[in-house]
Amino acid sequence: MLDRNGIARRIAQELRNGWYVNLGIGIPTLVANYIPEGISVEFQSENGLLGMGPFPYEGEEDADLINAGKQTVTMLPGGSIFDSSMSFAMIRGQHIQLTVLGAMEVADNGDIANWKIPGKMVKGMGGAMDLVASADRIIVAMSHTNRKGHSKLLPACSLPLTGVKCVKRVVTNLAVLDVTPNDGFMLVERAPGVSIREIQDATAGRLIVNGDIPEMKM
Amino acid sequence: MLDRNGIARRIAQELRNGWYVNLGIGIPTLVANYIPEGISVEFQSENGLLGMGPFPYEGEEDADLINAGKQTVTMLPGGSIFDSSMSFAMIRGQHIQLTVLGAMEVADNGDIANWKIPGKMVKGMGGAMDLVASADRIIVAMSHTNRKGHSKLLPACSLPLTGVKCVKRVVTNLAVLDVTPNDGFMLVERAPGVSIREIQDATAGRLIVNGDIPEMKM
Amino acid sequence: MNKIVKNAQEAIRGINDGMTLMVGGFGLCGIPENCISALVKLGARNLTCISNNAGVDDFGLGLLLQNKQIKKMISSYVGENEEFERQMLSGELEVDLIPQGSLAERCRAGGAGIPAFFTPAGYGTEVADGKEVRVFNGKPHILESALTADFALVKAWKGDQNGNLIFKGTARNFNPVMAMAGKITIAEVEHLVEPGQLDPNFIHIPGIFVQRIFEGVHYEKRIEQRTVRQRI
Amino acid sequence: MNKIVKNAQEAIRGINDGMTLMVGGFGLCGIPENCISALVKLGARNLTCISNNAGVDDFGLGLLLQNKQIKKMISSYVGENEEFERQMLSGELEVDLIPQGSLAERCRAGGAGIPAFFTPAGYGTEVADGKEVRVFNGKPHILESALTADFALVKAWKGDQNGNLIFKGTARNFNPVMAMAGKITIAEVEHLVEPGQLDPNFIHIPGIFVQRIFEGVHYEKRIEQRTVRQRI
Numbered sequence: 001m002l003d004r005n006g007i008a009r010r011i012a013q014e015l016r017n018g019w020y021v022n023l024g025i026g027i028p029t030l031v032a033n034y035i036p037e038g039i040s041v042e043f044q045s046e047n048g049l050l051g052m053g054p055f056p057y058e059g060e061e062d063a064d065l066i067n068a069g070k071q072t073v074t075m076l077p078g079g080s081i082f083d084s085s086m087s088f089a090m091i092r093g094q095h096i097q098l099t100v101l102g103a104m105e106v107a108d109n110g111d112i113a114n115w116k117i118p119g120k121m122v123k124g125m126g127g128a129m130d131l132v133a134s135a136d137r138i139i140v141a142m143s144h145t146n147r148k149g150h151s152k153l154l155p156a157c158s159l160p161l162t163g164v165k166c167v168k169r170v171v172t173n174l175a176v177l178d179v180t181p182n183d184g185f186m187l188v189e190r191a192p193g194v195s196i197r198e199i200q201d202a203t204a205g206r207l208i209v210n211g212d213i214p215e216m217k218m
Numbered sequence: 219m220l221d222r223n224g225i226a227r228r229i230a231q232e233l234r235n236g237w238y239v240n241l242g243i244g245i246p247t248l249v250a251n252y253i254p255e256g257i258s259v260e261f262q263s264e265n266g267l268l269g270m271g272p273f274p275y276e277g278e279e280d281a282d283l284i285n286a287g288k289q290t291v292t293m294l295p296g297g298s299i300f301d302s303s304m305s306f307a308m309i310r311g312q313h314i315q316l317t318v319l320g321a322m323e324v325a326d327n328g329d330i331a332n333w334k335i336p337g338k339m340v341k342g343m344g345g346a347m348d349l350v351a352s353a354d355r356i357i358v359a360m361s362h363t364n365r366k367g368h369s370k371l372l373p374a375c376s377l378p379l380t381g382v383k384c385v386k387r388v389v390t391n392l393a394v395l396d397v398t399p400n401d402g403f404m405l406v407e408r409a410p411g412v413s414i415r416e417i418q419d420a421t422a423g424r425l426i427v428n429g430d431i432p433e434m435k436m
Numbered sequence: 437m438n439k440i441v442k443n444a445q446e447a448i449r450g451i452n453d454g455m456t457l458m459v460g461g462f463g464l465c466g467i468p469e470n471c472i473s474a475l476v477k478l479g480a481r482n483l484t485c486i487s488n489n490a491g492v493d494d495f496g497l498g499l500l501l502q503n504k505q506i507k508k509m510i511s512s513y514v515g516e517n518e519e520f521e522r523q524m525l526s527g528e529l530e531v532d533l534i535p536q537g538s539l540a541e542r543c544r545a546g547g548a549g550i551p552a553f554f555t556p557a558g559y560g561t562e563v564a565d566g567k568e569v570r571v572f573n574g575k576p577h578i579l580e581s582a583l584t585a586d587f588a589l590v591k592a593w594k595g596d597q598n599g600n601l602i603f604k605g606t607a608r609n610f611n612p613v614m615a616m617a618g619k620i621t622i623a624e625v626e627h628l629v630e631p632g633q634l635d636p637n638f639i640h641i642p643g644i645f646v647q648r649i650f651e652g653v654h655y656e657k658r659i660e661q662r663t664v665r666q667r668i
Numbered sequence: 669m670n671k672i673v674k675n676a677q678e679a680i681r682g683i684n685d686g687m688t689l690m691v692g693g694f695g696l697c698g699i700p701e702n703c704i705s706a707l708v709k710l711g712a713r714n715l716t717c718i719s720n721n722a723g724v725d726d727f728g729l730g731l732l733l734q735n736k737q738i739k740k741m742i743s744s745y746v747g748e749n750e751e752f753e754r755q756m757l758s759g760e761l762e763v764d765l766i767p768q769g770s771l772a773e774r775c776r777a778g779g780a781g782i783p784a785f786f787t788p789a790g791y792g793t794e795v796a797d798g799k800e801v802r803v804f805n806g807k808p809h810i811l812e813s814a815l816t817a818d819f820a821l822v823k824a825w826k827g828d829q830n831g832n833l834i835f836k837g838t839a840r841n842f843n844p845v846m847a848m849a850g851k852i853t854i855a856e857v858e859h860l861v862e863p864g865q866l867d868p869n870f871i872h873i874p875g876i877f878v879q880r881i882f883e884g885v886h887y888e889k890r891i892e893q894r895t896v897r898q899r900i
Contacts, residue, residue: 064607075868083608130535288697342745
């Protein structure tokens with residue numbers, strides 16, 4: 001079973017050289033810590049920067065340089081700054097090769113819900129709806145089940161949707177799963193020490209298990 | 219009767235302090251030479267600059283600094299450079315207070331034709347259609363009649379249109395005329411030495427002559 | 437073409453009850469601090485504010501919320517504000533949540549004379565309720581409309597008397613598109629420079645979009661999530 | 669992220685017969701001189717070229733016209749070219765004339781993932797033929813669609829290996845929006861600088877829109893209308 005950093009590390013293996021990548025808040029942000037050697041990617045933050053670097057050293061924070069999570073950041077050489085309409089031109093225009101974000105629910109047709117729980121305070125969707133409606137390659141990073149132990153991989157989302165039929169891959173603490181167009185979640189890899197049975201038990205949506213399912217190589 | 223410079227000088231009297239102005243090719247370009255004292259305006263060129271200055275001194279031409287007529291120009295302090303989409307955002311978004319352009323025909327409902335003569339080589343509309351569809355205040359600068367002596371102020375345009383019901387005022391070698399919403403051209407001023415009769419004879423569209431019509435003060 | 441006004445108080449003259457304002461900034465980064473303070477003093481009420489976020493309880497738009505001057509917020513994310521939550525849940529405050537990219541593009545469209553455009557963002561979600569859907573290249577899109585405002589309040593780094601603006605870092609964010617979309621745009625800048633001091637080739641927002649400009653004072657520039665790494 | 673290629677010949681690899689190209693520039697100002705020369709040598713035919721103008725007889729896109737490589741031009745103004753006129757009147761060349769602002773916005777829309785938008789430009793003219801008309805705020809608008817291209821060829825002043833671009837003066841014009849709209853965007857620059865030498869705050873086109881970049885040679889930068897005033 002993976003912890004948050006393990007999920008991020010597994011997702012980092014998906015990175016390809018030359019990609020532009022948008023990382024959501026939470027586990028996705030951790031992906032930047034595990035870029036494989038020899039791979040050069042550039043991170044976009046939708047509030048308006050490309051070439052985001054690590055957090056600043058103490059005392060070097062600049063109030064005028066933050067990421068979409070409102071955290072102080074730095075810039076790498078070759079980066080650029082732009083306004084919000086240009087930022088979403090990049091996103092909507094599919095110039096970003098990979099979007100990684102968290103979710104509250106993913107349906108086995110690729111629907112995602114991650115912004116609103118009826119009856120609770122709604123904070124807003126931020127840039128998530130633009131991101132999921134636009135990117136060709138969307139990976140969801142989340143725990144397989146919620147705090148009550150209920151599966152977050154469902155036959156259909158119960159919460160208000162963020163986007164429809166858009167998630168391509170889900171990486172959880174238990175498994176890597178691809179969303180197939182018609183047949184539900186296809187199990188691709190098991191987390192270290194996790195059995196197929198455990199994954200089946202934790203997955204409420206349709207799950208395809210074809211042959212031997214390898215353990216992740218971490 | 220006015221010459222080209224006279225038309226430009228009369229139009230320059232329409233300028234108001236603080237206006238942003240787009241001048242078309244030909245007579246409109248000359249308007250910049252007659253800005254009344256105490257009036258500060260800024261000229262926009264739709265290829266991407268605000269704060270256009272005079273032509274450069276010989277030897278100081280910069281191939282990277284031209285106006286929409288492809289002429290070498292200079293910039294005034296406080297000017298700015300931008301791309302074509304931003305330039306037409308200014309135009310379409312009605313941030314330009316006055317557009318002055320030439321025409322082949324103007325109809326008495328404000329229609330304008332200035333880009334195409336069937337059977338002849340068509341050069342294109344450039345930015346004219348965006349300008350006339352957008353500006354609240356459009357002044358046409360042209361001769362009252364064409365080379366054959368036919369009126370260019372018509373009941374309806376015979377040539378393909380550039381824009382509909384958009385011209386507010388026409389300044390010709392003979393007169394200043396406003397386009398009224400329903401009743402045709404309203405004679406506002408006569409050029410020096412030009413009689414009402416001469417204007418009537420040269421105007422094919424509906425012409426309203428209300429009371430005494432003053433001569434232009436130049 | 438001199439657009440300089442003395443201070444924030446003079447700049448916001450004409451902002452009345454019931455008006456729609458755009459307010460630049462992302463979180464607390466790049467917000468027009470001086471104009472917001474002056475608005476609290478002015479006390480105009482029943483305002484509709486278009487801003488990506490709603491500030492925090494004691495800073496940014498949170499100050500207007502506490503003073504109950506805002507009737508409606510149009511934002512993409514409003515999560516950092518308890519008073520906001522209280523007013524929203526009690527029904528005092530109307531809230532219209534919009535995908536961030538659609539919000540930015542709708543402002544730009546408002547400034548650029550484009551009344552409506554199609555975007556894929558929000559298709560199949562409640563954001564699409566009541567909106568026209570059309571398929572382009574096999575992908576469904578929804579029709580979104582332009583946003584404009586009676587006043588836009590933006591914050592820039594440098595500016596000149598013509599209204600030309602330069603922003604710094606990610607304090608740029610929504611400020612340029614909102615500057616474009618305001619019927620009257622007020623720019624507060626950290627440094628008001630002499631005409632000709634800004635390189636025309638590197639102006640972020642040409643002065644044509646700005647009607648009033650002044651040099652702000654006492655910028656606090658509060659950081660919401662101070663995040664640092666250890667020196668090794 | 670190194671996008672540098674050796675020269676124009678290497679940069680245009682993959683441009684084949686029948687493709688659609690966007691070519692930056694306004695008149696002869698800001699045109700990708702090196703790429704155009706290389707295209708003449710390459711000889712790809714039946715090209716559709718989206719460019720505000722069509723060059724003059726012996727320079728710019730006029731060179732491709734003379735070589736009969738262009739099947740169709742999509743432009744706003746094409747008046748400076750006799751060979752163009754001959755091919756157009758003889759029916760060899762298809763021409764689609766578009767209002768300049770709609771052309772710019774359609775390119776930007778193509779790059780920004782906006783498949784269509786409403787504009788007032790061209791309403792009531794033959795440009796509106798067959799297009800949807802809709803009234804917003806009492807004013808009729810027409811629906812225009814996005815433009816994209818297999819390749820966009822743009823010219824910038826400075827650039828770096830990440831593809832970040834800075835333009836100079838009015839040589840900027842259509843280059844930024846076309847850079848956004850190309851599936852593969854090739855940038856030729858006068859000065860290729862080291863990573864980090866361009867101030868991130870003053871990049872006109874972020875490198876994400878550029879796939880290949882090289883430093884051009886022998887720029888002629890011909891002036892179409894040399895206009896001067898007398899020294900007094």
